[in-house]
Structures are given as C-alpha cells and as structure tokens.
Amino acid sequence: MANMALNKVPMPEQDPKVRARNFKEVTLGYTEEMAIEEAKRCLNCKNKPCVTGCPVSVRIPEFIAKVAEGDFEGAYEIITSTNALPAVCGRVCPQENQCEGKCVRGIKGEPVAIGRLERFVADYMMDKAAAAVKPEPNGHxxxxxxxxxxxxxxxxxxxxxxxxxxxxxxxxxxxxxxxxxxxxxxxxxxxxxxxxxxxxxxxxxxxxxxxxxxxxxxxxxxxxxxxxxxxxxxxxLPRFMGIEGESLIGVCSANEYLTRINLMKGYLDDYATPVIKSKSVAVVGGGNVAMDAARSALRMGAEHVYIIYRRSEAEMPARKEEVHHAKEEGVEFLNLNNPVRILADENGRVCAMECIKMELGEPDESGRRSPVPVEGSNYNLDVDTVIMSIGTxxxxxxxxxxxxxxxxxxxxxxxxxxxxxxxxxxxxxxxxxxxxxxxxxxxxxxxxxxxxxxxxxxxx
Ligand SMILES: Cc1cc2nc3c(=O)[nH]c(=O)nc-3n(C[C@H](O)[C@H](O)[C@H](O)COP(=O)(O)OP(=O)(O)OC[C@H]3O[C@@H](n4cnc5c(N)ncnc54)[C@H](O)[C@@H]3O)c2cc1C
Ligand code: SF4
Known part of the structure; x- marks a missing residue:
C-alpha cells in the first residue's frame, strides 16, 4: 500500500555540533526499514517524470518498486544498468534540480527521496555485488x-x-x-x-x-x-578575482585547500601535508566548492568561517542541502557582500579583507539580478585566511x-x-x-x- 506521508523519511545525520569538528560522513544513510517505507511513497507514475530529470535516465520507478518489495539486489541491477557510480550519485547529485525536481509527490509535499534510495541500494550492495566478469577482449x-x-x-x-x-x-x-x-x-x-x-x-x-x-x-x-x-x-584551474592582496600569505584557491585536505589527507594527524591553521576564514563564492571549503575550514579548527557572496541566498548556486548543512554547523553567511582588497600585517600575512556591501540590480544575461556595490559601505572583516572559490x-x-x-x-x-x-x-x-x-x-x-x-x- 502506498505511503501517503507528505514528507520524506528523514535522513539520520550526525549532530551538527559534533560533526562540525570531525571528517566523518554527515549523513548516515537509511536502514532497510526506512528505505522500504520511503519507497512506498512512490506512485509508480506511468509517464515517469522523474526519469526525464535524470541525465543518465536511471529507471527510477522500477528500482524504487524493487526497494519497496525488499528486493535490493534487483533494485541495484536496474540502477547499474545505466549508472556506473550509484553510491557517488546518490550522495552528490543535485537531485532537487533533476529527478526529485520533477517528482509528482513534490507538488504537494516533498518529492520521493530518490537520491537517498539510490544511495541506500548502492551501499547495501557495495560488498555484495558479484565481481564483474571480464568481457572477451575485442582486440582494440x-x-x-x-x-x-x-x-x-x-x-x-x-x-x-x-x-x-x-x-x-x-x-x-x-x-x-x-x-x-x-x-x-x-x-x-x-x-x-x-x-x-x-x-x-x-x-x-x-x-x-x-x-x-x-x-x-x-x-x-x-x-x-x-x-x-x-x-x-x-x-x-582556479580563477582569482584580480584584487589587491591576492598573493599574500594566507590566500589560496579552494581547489588547493581541498586537495591538501582530501587527496593529501591533511586533516589526519599522521600525514605531513601542510594546511593553513586558521582562526578566522573568509571563503569567497557561493557554490558547492565554497560550501565544501567553508565546512572543511570549520573541521580544521577555525573559530569563524564566513561565506562572502555577492548576491543573495536565492541566487546561490550551491545545493540547498549544502547551504543548510553549512548553516547548521556554524558557517556565517555574509550574502550581498564582495571583497575589495586583502590586507596584510607587518609580516605579509593576511590580517583582514576589505569588503563592500552589494544590492541587487537588473537581471543580467544569466537571468539573475546582478549585484551592484553600495557606495560608501566598505568595511574591514578580520580574517587570517582567504579562500577563493569563484570558479575554475x-x-x-x-x-x-x-x-x-x-x-x-x-x-x-x-x-x-x-x-x-x-x-x-x-x-x-x-x-x-x-x-x-x-x-x-x-x-x-x-x-x-x-x-x-x-x-x-x-x-x-
Ligand atoms: C569541491 C567540489 C565540490 C563539488 N561538488 C559537487 C556535487 O556535490 N555534486 C556534483 O554533481 N558535482 C560537484 N562538483 C563538480 C563535479 O565534481 C565535476 O563536475 C566532475 O567531477 C567533473 O568530472 P570530470 O570527469 O569531467 O573531471 P574531474 O573530476 O575534474 O576529473 C579530471 C581528472 O583528470 C585528471 N587530469 C587533469 N589534467 C590531466 C592531464 N594533463 N593528464 C592526466 N590527467 C589529468 C585530474 O587529475 C582528474 O583526476 C564539485 C566540484 C568540486 C571541485
Ligand atoms: S515522479 Fe515521483 S512518484 Fe512518480 S514514479 Fe517518479 S519517483 Fe515515483
């Protein structure tokens, strides 16, 4: 029988105060019971609007029907017939703009938690999936x-x-x-x-x-x-703003910062990768990369982490879930603010960033209202690190x-x-x-x- 609950089965998560200081996964994943309950919210729509929202056309209602029956292996086979990395996509795809954005259950209430179900199935089968059989070589x-x-x-x-x-x-x-x-x-x-x-x-x-x-x-x-x-x-290849002070000690790109922490394991004590230890960090930008850098800076021990974004939250390109998680963890959002220059102390290290307040003007070619500086609103934000995350x-x-x-x-x-x-x-x-x-x-x-x-x- 269909589950007509308006909301998704909530995702178990680490407590924000605890997780803001560790690198363990924030979301913990559904249990079998939760997955089956959520799968029963799917109406198995004939015209499958959710599938049209998926760039690799995962057969969504079919795999969800298998989850509802408790046949997780069957669900996995359906997903992996079109998606080779389901454990990754279930975690990082912007479902709200894709499959879930088209789900009819989203018209009144929340859409079916398609991403969470995909993740559940992939994790459930992670070690159980049969070893792939190497195909006959074709000689090319x-x-x-x-x-x-x-x-x-x-x-x-x-x-x-x-x-x-x-x-x-x-x-x-x-x-x-x-x-x-x-x-x-x-x-x-x-x-x-x-x-x-x-x-x-x-x-x-x-x-x-x-x-x-x-x-x-x-x-x-x-x-x-x-x-x-x-x-x-x-x-x-990271972009920079071209403002004064961008080559000071304490300024880096989000890519460099994240690479040191993730790939080079800078967050682990037994790795020698140097990572700036910051007290107060400004992350410039409003995308997923900016959220990742800001949330990483918190976990590396910073007391204050600011997101400096020149438009308002409505225009932010980052996934809603990432913004929500960042806020819960204590990242401070300075929207409608833009850097003007970065200031140094007597040792050439970052000690502050001059910012200017912005307001939204007419829409630009991207359709978003363009940010316009508010004359005379400049102020200095005390920071010792600036992470540039304005695109690559x-x-x-x-x-x-x-x-x-x-x-x-x-x-x-x-x-x-x-x-x-x-x-x-x-x-x-x-x-x-x-x-x-x-x-x-x-x-x-x-x-x-x-x-x-x-x-x-x-x-x-
Ligand atoms: C911090 C961050 C967070 C993100 N979060 C999300 C998210 O939540 N959801 C989402 O959908 N997308 C997210 N993205 C975007 C997404 O990760 C990318 O769009 C995607 O990884 C692009 O895949 P790709 O295979 O084109 O390139 P990449 O993933 O960039 O892989 C390219 C590979 O090529 C290698 N390479 C580069 N040059 C050479 C060379 N000369 N010789 C040999 N190898 C080379 C690189 O080392 C790298 O391994 C995020 C991106 C970043 C940076
Ligand atoms: S649109 Fe939503 S309810 Fe309909 S089949 Fe897809 S996931 Fe199920």
Missing part, C-alpha cells in the same frame, strides 16, 4: 586521459564492450574531483575507491602519475597503438600540446554531439568541455563518448 585499444567521473564512465562502458582501456591519470590516485575536491564528510573516499575497484575488475588499467602534455602527449598516445583517445581532464576552468596543458585540438574562448574543448573533438579519433567530455558542472553530466558525457568511440572503431 583505447586510451582515456583523466580518472574523474567522465573518464571512469567512458572507460567502464568501453571495457564492457571488450576494449582494452588504459586510463592515464595525473594524480597518484584515481577519482578526479571525487577524491581531491569533495570532502570525506560528504563522500567517503573508501566508497569512491570501491567503485573504482569494480572498474579495474572489468579489466580497465589505470596508470597514475601520468600528466598528459608533460610525460606523454595525446599524439604520442595515438602513436602507441591506441585507436581512440577520450579526454576527461576536468576543469581544475580547464587547464590548457593538453590542448596546447596536441595538434588540431580546438577550444572555445573559455578554454573548453570543442566537441560535436558525439563528443568528437576537432581532431580525428580524439573525443572529450565532462568539465573539460562544459567548464565546471556536475558529476552526473560528466558521467553522461563519458557514456556518449564510449558509444561514439565504439562506432568509430567499428567503422574503420
């Missing part, structure tokens, strides 16, 4: 540059078709942003690595510490007998070392609808093509590229 070799969600998905899909796939990854660990950017308390790294192990079981080879463009070029990879290359190198763009290394690979004005690789770049046999997708976007879009691009690469090689 494909190279993938970058082991983020786009590269991993492309590699997995090609391996399932029998291709011999090698991923060349710049870092010493595979996973891309899932490992170096999104913090442990939101996406435990052991889970990412388990998903990667599944790919390795399919026969995908991952070569780490391989910065393509330095140790090998894409052209050289093609000369090594790889018939096609997929570039999924992301958008890891693709690193130019690969495109500048590859013949015939064109990019647009923002440095993003140009591809057609098959994810083919301007160079024959070279495909690309994810943030390297779109600029900073989402995990699921990167995965969707990897999937499309795998299909195109298969067709290309077969047609040769």
């Amino acid at each position: 070799k494909v190279a993938v540059v970058g082991a983020g969600p786009s590269g991993l998905t492309c590699a997995g899909d090609l391996a399932k078709l029998g291709y011999q796939v090698t991923i060349f990854e710049a870092f010493h660990t595979a996973g891309g942003v899932l490992m170096y950017g999104i913090p442990e308390f939101r996406l435990p790294k052991a889970i990412v690595q388990k998903e990667i192990t599944k790919l390795k079981n399919l026969g995908v080879e991952i070569m780490q510490d391989m910065v393509i463009g330095k140790v090998l070029s894409v052209d050289e990879i093609m000369d090594m007998g790889y018939e096609a290359v997929f570039i999924g190198s992301g958008a890891g 763009s693709p690193n130019p290394l690969i495109r500048t070392t590859t013949h015939g690979l064109d990019a647009n004005k923002r440095g993003c690789l140009i591809v057609n609808e098959d994810m083919l770049t301007t160079k024959e046999g070279v495909y690309a997708g994810g943030d390297a093509v779109t600029g900073a976007a989402t995990v699921i879009l990167a995965m969707g691009a990897g999937k499309t590229a795998a299909k195109s690469i298969d067709e290309y090689i077969k047609s040769k």
Whole structure:
C-alpha cells in the first residue's frame, strides 16, 4: 500500500555540533526499514517524470518498486544498468534540480527521496555485488586521459564492450574531483575507491602519475597503438578575482585547500601535508566548492568561517542541502557582500579583507539580478585566511600540446554531439568541455563518448 506521508523519511545525520569538528560522513544513510517505507511513497507514475530529470535516465520507478518489495539486489541491477557510480550519485547529485525536481509527490509535499534510495541500494550492495566478469577482449585499444567521473564512465562502458582501456591519470590516485575536491564528510573516499575497484575488475588499467602534455602527449598516445583517445581532464584551474592582496600569505584557491585536505589527507594527524591553521576564514563564492571549503575550514579548527557572496541566498548556486548543512554547523553567511582588497600585517600575512556591501540590480544575461556595490559601505572583516572559490576552468596543458585540438574562448574543448573533438579519433567530455558542472553530466558525457568511440572503431 502506498505511503501517503507528505514528507520524506528523514535522513539520520550526525549532530551538527559534533560533526562540525570531525571528517566523518554527515549523513548516515537509511536502514532497510526506512528505505522500504520511503519507497512506498512512490506512485509508480506511468509517464515517469522523474526519469526525464535524470541525465543518465536511471529507471527510477522500477528500482524504487524493487526497494519497496525488499528486493535490493534487483533494485541495484536496474540502477547499474545505466549508472556506473550509484553510491557517488546518490550522495552528490543535485537531485532537487533533476529527478526529485520533477517528482509528482513534490507538488504537494516533498518529492520521493530518490537520491537517498539510490544511495541506500548502492551501499547495501557495495560488498555484495558479484565481481564483474571480464568481457572477451575485442582486440582494440583505447586510451582515456583523466580518472574523474567522465573518464571512469567512458572507460567502464568501453571495457564492457571488450576494449582494452588504459586510463592515464595525473594524480597518484584515481577519482578526479571525487577524491581531491569533495570532502570525506560528504563522500567517503573508501566508497569512491570501491567503485573504482569494480572498474579495474572489468579489466580497465589505470596508470597514475601520468600528466598528459608533460610525460606523454595525446599524439604520442595515438602513436602507441591506441585507436581512440577520450579526454576527461576536468576543469581544475582556479580563477582569482584580480584584487589587491591576492598573493599574500594566507590566500589560496579552494581547489588547493581541498586537495591538501582530501587527496593529501591533511586533516589526519599522521600525514605531513601542510594546511593553513586558521582562526578566522573568509571563503569567497557561493557554490558547492565554497560550501565544501567553508565546512572543511570549520573541521580544521577555525573559530569563524564566513561565506562572502555577492548576491543573495536565492541566487546561490550551491545545493540547498549544502547551504543548510553549512548553516547548521556554524558557517556565517555574509550574502550581498564582495571583497575589495586583502590586507596584510607587518609580516605579509593576511590580517583582514576589505569588503563592500552589494544590492541587487537588473537581471543580467544569466537571468539573475546582478549585484551592484553600495557606495560608501566598505568595511574591514578580520580574517587570517582567504579562500577563493569563484570558479575554475580547464587547464590548457593538453590542448596546447596536441595538434588540431580546438577550444572555445573559455578554454573548453570543442566537441560535436558525439563528443568528437576537432581532431580525428580524439573525443572529450565532462568539465573539460562544459567548464565546471556536475558529476552526473560528466558521467553522461563519458557514456556518449564510449558509444561514439565504439562506432568509430567499428567503422574503420
Ligand atoms: C569541491 C567540489 C565540490 C563539488 N561538488 C559537487 C556535487 O556535490 N555534486 C556534483 O554533481 N558535482 C560537484 N562538483 C563538480 C563535479 O565534481 C565535476 O563536475 C566532475 O567531477 C567533473 O568530472 P570530470 O570527469 O569531467 O573531471 P574531474 O573530476 O575534474 O576529473 C579530471 C581528472 O583528470 C585528471 N587530469 C587533469 N589534467 C590531466 C592531464 N594533463 N593528464 C592526466 N590527467 C589529468 C585530474 O587529475 C582528474 O583526476 C564539485 C566540484 C568540486 C571541485
Ligand atoms: S515522479 Fe515521483 S512518484 Fe512518480 S514514479 Fe517518479 S519517483 Fe515515483
């Protein structure tokens, strides 16, 4: 019988005061009983609006029906027929703008907790899923540059078709942003690595510490007998504001800060990675990355952490859940504020940031009301650390070392609808093509590229 409760079954979470000082996962996941109760809220709609909101078309009502019956293995099979990283997507996808944003139960009350159910099924099956059977090799070799969600998905899909796939990854660990950017308390790294192990079981080879463009070029990879290359190198190059004081000691990009803490395990006492120990931190920006940096700074021991965002909360690009969690943990939001310059003490270290108050004016080309400075409202905010989180763009290394690979004005690789770049046999997708976007879009691009690469090689 359907469960007509208006609200989702609540997600068990660590207490905000406790979790704000540790790196353990914030949300604890549904129990079997909770998952079944929540699954019964699904109406199994004929026209499946939720599926149209999912970039990889997970068969949502079908997997939820299996959860409602207690057949979690059946649910897992349905999810993984279109989504290779369900434990990741269940945790980090912006469901409110995707599947849950379209769910009919959301018209009156809360939508079905599709993300939480996906996570439950993936976690339930994490160690139970049968080891992947390595497919018969088809005799063709494909190279993938970058082991983020786009590269991993492309590699997995090609391996399932029998291709011999090698991923060349710049870092010493595979996973891309899932490992170096999104913090442990939101996406435990052991889970990412388990998903990667599944790919390795399919026969995908991952070569780490391989910065393509330095140790090998894409052209050289093609000369090594790889018939096609997929570039999924992301958008890891941080932007800065260009204001006075940005090169002072105590200013860094969110990417650097998070990489030190996550990938280099700077939050653990037995790792030697240096991370700035701050008392008072300003994080500039209003996206997911800013929330992750702010919440990490709290956990690293800062007494005050401010989000400095030039528009109002309504325009904030970060997921609502992240903003809510950050507030609960004690992050202080200074919306409608913008940095003007960063000030130093006598040792050249950050001691304050001059800010100006903003108000919202007419909508700009993004459709959002543009922030306008309020004349004479400048003030100094006492901080010892400034973390810049105002966006990233693709690193130019690969495109500048590859013949015939064109990019647009923002440095993003140009591809057609098959994810083919301007160079024959070279495909690309994810943030390297779109600029900073989402995990699921990167995965969707990897999937499309795998299909195109298969067709290309077969047609040769
Ligand atoms: C802090 C943070 C939080 C985020 N939170 C969310 C979220 O909650 N939900 C969500 O959906 N999205 C989130 N995102 C965005 C999401 O993580 C990205 O859109 C997604 O990871 C892009 O996948 P990708 O495969 O294109 O690139 P990446 O994940 O960036 O992976 C690219 C890989 O390529 C490697 N590489 C780069 N250059 C080279 C080279 N020259 N040679 C070899 N390898 C190379 C990199 O080391 C990296 O491993 C977040 C991003 C950040 C930074
Ligand atoms: S829209 Fe909501 S209620 Fe309808 S099938 Fe999808 S998840 Fe179930």
